[in-house]
Amino acid sequence: MRWQDGRESENVEDRRGAPGSGGFRTGGIGIPIGRGGIGIGGLAVIVVVSLLLGINPLDLLQGTAPQDQARYEQSDAPRGGGPDNRDDELKRFVSVVLADTEDTWAAQFQQLGRTYQDPALVLFSGTVDSGCGFAQAAMGPFYCPQDRKVYIDLSFYRDLRDRFRAPGDFAQAYVIAHEVGHHVQNLLGISDRVQQAQRQAGSQAEANGLSVRLELQADCFAGLWANHANRERQIIEPGDVEEALTAASAIGDDRLQRQSRGTVTPDSFTHGSSTQRVQWFRTGLERGELNACDTFRADRL
Ligand SMILES: [Zn+2]
Numbered sequence: 001m002r003w004q005d006g007r008e009s010e011n012v013e014d015r016r017g018a019p020g021s022g023g024f025r026t027g028g029i030g031i032p033i034g035r036g037g038i039g040i041g042g043l044a045v046i047v048v049v050s051l052l053l054g055i056n057p058l059d060l061l062q063g064t065a066p067q068d069q070a071r072y073e074q075s076d077a078p079r080g081g082g083p084d085n086r087d088d089e090l091k092r093f094v095s096v097v098l099a100d101t102e103d104t105w106a107a108q109f110q111q112l113g114r115t116y117q118d119p120a121l122v123l124f125s126g127t128v129d130s131g132c133g134f135a136q137a138a139m140g141p142f143y144c145p146q147d148r149k150v151y152i153d154l155s156f157y158r159d160l161r162d163r164f165r166a167p168g169d170f171a172q173a174y175v176i177a178h179e180v181g182h183h184v185q186n187l188l189g190i191s192d193r194v195q196q197a198q199r200q201a202g203s204q205a206e207a208n209g210l211s212v213r214l215e216l217q218a219d220c221f222a223g224l225w226a227n228h229a230n231r232e233r234q235i236i237e238p239g240d241v242e243e244a245l246t247a248a249s250a251i252g253d254d255r256l257q258r259q260s261r262g263t264v265t266p267d268s269f270t271h272g273s274s275t276q277r278v279q280w281f282r283t284g285l286e287r288g289e290l291n292a293c294d295t296f297r298a299d300r301l
Helices: 040-052 057-061 085-111 155-162 169-187 190-199 204-233 240-250 253-261 274-287
Strands: 012-015 120-124 127-130 133-136 142-144 149-153
Touching (some): 085 169, 085 204, 127 149, 149 155, 155 169, 190 204
Parallel strands (some): 120 149
Antiparallel strands (some): 127 133
16 A cells, blocks of 8 residues: 555544553552553453442443444454554554545545544554543454544554454555544434434344444445545555455454354344455445445345
8 A cells, every 4th residue: 555655644642551541530540550551450450440439340331332342352462562663653554544534534525515524543552441431452443433533452453464364554544444434424423323223123133234234334435435545646556455355354244253153143243244344345445435335225235
């Protein structure tokens, strides 16, 4: 992927090396959590602090469900690891990709007669306090609609490469573009409507089906970003599209379920199968327009 000359976004918040920092109400208690993430001791600290503050630690995990959190729970993602040179390069990469999504979506929203509001992207290591509660690196990247921020522990990229066998920078960009896709859904009111429909759904399978459509749309939006970024800035190099498709395929529900349980239960899918994810990313990439991504209208996914 040709990204080196791209503009860097100003909306990246680097919270690495400061697990659970920021908004968490520890107000300068100065918990000695070292770099490299939180182990069992760290979790105990969270529980103790929660108890001290009279907060049920479980409450920290509840609230409005963030998109994609707990997605990769079964993963033994390598924890934290302080920022190093390689990670600084990654940070620059993430900033450029984020800036690119900003340009793409600003133009798309303008066509709709609306103004795009940039999301923030938070880099963390180990754990993080988000507007949607506490999150751990092992849960994978996610978008929190409450604070309109994308959260990512860069160790996920090692996971993507080694555990999911989806290496390459364009695969990494796809992950960001997918989460930004959830932000777009939030701004357009799609997420709200889906949540409402899920509350009224007659069965869990029906609610899951809506979740799949939401996820596939985020994949399509990621493809749409790739289309525009390439048209405007020629970022795609040979092999890039395959990288993204490999990533989309690697994190399909069927593949993940087979890996973790050995069997596949389509009704329990919340993100779509590998084939579906690939297909919708490709649709966005080839068509490059919003109304190509109406996964809610589509009879067949
Ligand atoms: Zn998602």
